[in-house]
Amino acid sequence: MKFLPKHLIKTIALLAIVFSCSNNSGSSQEEDLAELTLLNNDIEQLVSTGTCTGNSNCEYIAYGSKACGGPTSYLVYSTSIDVELLKEKVAEYNEKEDLYNNTWSVFSDCSVVLPPTSVECINGKCTAIY
Numbered sequence: 001m002k003f004l005p006k007h008l009i010k011t012i013a014l015l016a017i018v019f020s021c022s023n024n025s026g027s028s029q030e031e032d033l034a035e036l037t038l039l040n041n042d043i044e045q046l047v048s049t050g051t052c053t054g055n056s057n058c059e060y061i062a063y064g065s066k067a068c069g070g071p072t073s074y075l076v077y078s079t080s081i082d083v084e085l086l087k088e089k090v091a092e093y094n095e096k097e098d099l100y101n102n103t104w105s106v107f108s109d110c111s112v113v114l115p116p117t118s119v120e121c122i123n124g125k126c127t128a129i130y
Helices: 006-020 029-048 083-103
Strands: 058-063 073-078 118-122 125-129
Touching: 029 073, 029 083, 058 083, 058 118, 058 125, 073 083, 073 125
Parallel strands: none
Antiparallel strands: 058 073, 118 125
16 A cells, blocks of 8 residues: 655645635634524524513614624513523624624624614514604
């Protein structure tokens, strides 16, 4: 059995390293997007469990991260849910979406998303008013 020359072994090793590195985290764009989707689903599930009896039970929070900066939208929720957990999950989501945008060179329309002018309790659900 013949042995490969040292320079050929080094070249193969170097190519294996180069082609295995797609980004700093080692995950693919699809994997990063799937992680964001799962976190978004968790947040939506948490928000959907809330109910309200009056406008004072309703609040909103900046949600998501546009590639140009600023939130993607505003999430309306009832204070009947675990608000601290929601804020933690939203902060995590916003940070991960910002990282996703930077890692994968995502573009956005750069329009400014305005917060709701108010939030109201309508039929037991918090609703954004624009």
